[in-house]
Amino acid sequence: MTGHDDSRELFDAIVRRHEGTIKKIGALFYMPGSYHYDELVCDLTTYLWLVFYNLPRGTVISHEHAWVYSILYRKALNIIRDEDRRQAHFDYTANITNHANPDDTEDLYSKLYKLISHLDDYDQELIMMYIDHNSVKEIAAIMGKNYLHTLRRINRIKDKLYQLNKESEP
Numbered sequence: 559m560t561g562h563d564d565s566r567e568l569f570d571a572i573v574r575r576h577e578g579t580i581k582k583i584g585a586l587f588y589m590p591g592s593y594h595y596d597e598l599v600c601d602l603t604t605y606l607w608l609v610f611y612n613l614p615r616g617t618v619i620s621h622e623h624a625w626v627y628s629i630l631y632r633k634a635l636n637i638i639r640d641e642d643r644r645q646a647h648f649d650y651t652a653n654i655t656n657h658a659n660p661d662d663t664e665d666l667y668s669k670l671y672k673l674i675s676h677l678d679d680y681d682q683e684l685i686m687m688y689i690d691h692n693s694v695k696e697i698a699a700i701m702g703k704n705y706l707h708t709l710r711r712i713n714r715i716k717d718k719l720y721q722l723n724k725e726s727e728p
Contacts, residue, residue: 569610573603576626580606583630587638601637602630673722677715684708685715 573580580602581590588595609629619625674682687697698708 565611569607572610572622572626573606576606576623579623579627580630583627583634586631587634598634598637602634605633606630669723670719673719673726676722677718681711681715681718684711685719688712688715 580599583602584590584595584599588598606626606629613619674685677685684697684701687700688694692700694709694712695705697712698705701708703711
C-alpha cells in the first residue's frame, strides 16, 4: 500500500470519528438540511482533508477532537465572514420600478392577443396552447398530429406573428 492510500484511510477514519462535530459546526451557522448547511459541511470536510494531507508524516495529534473542532470552527467563521463581505457589495434595496413598467407589459400582451386574433382558428388554438406552457408533445397529442408537424406549425405561426407585428409597426 502506498503512502497516499494510507493517508486516505487515516483521513476516512478521522472523518467517520468526527462527522458529528463537522455537522454540529455547520449547524451553528445554517439550518441542517439547507443548501448552505450542506455546502458548509462539504467545505469543512474538504478543508480538513487539505490540512490533514499537508501535515508532516508521523505527526501525532493529541486531543484530536479539540484539534478538529478548533480548525474547522475557525474555518467556518472565515467562510461566513467572507460570504458576508461578498454579499455586502450587492445592493438589495435598488429601485427597479423604472425598469419594469407594468403598463408596458400589459400593452405588449394586448398587442400579442390582437396579433393572434388575425390568425385562423386552428392556428389560434395551437398558439394559445403553446402560450399556456403546454409542451409541443402534449399539443401534438391533443391535436392528433405528430410531434414534428406540430413543432413546424408552431414555428410557422411564430414567424407569421413576427411578420404581422412588423407590418403593424409605424
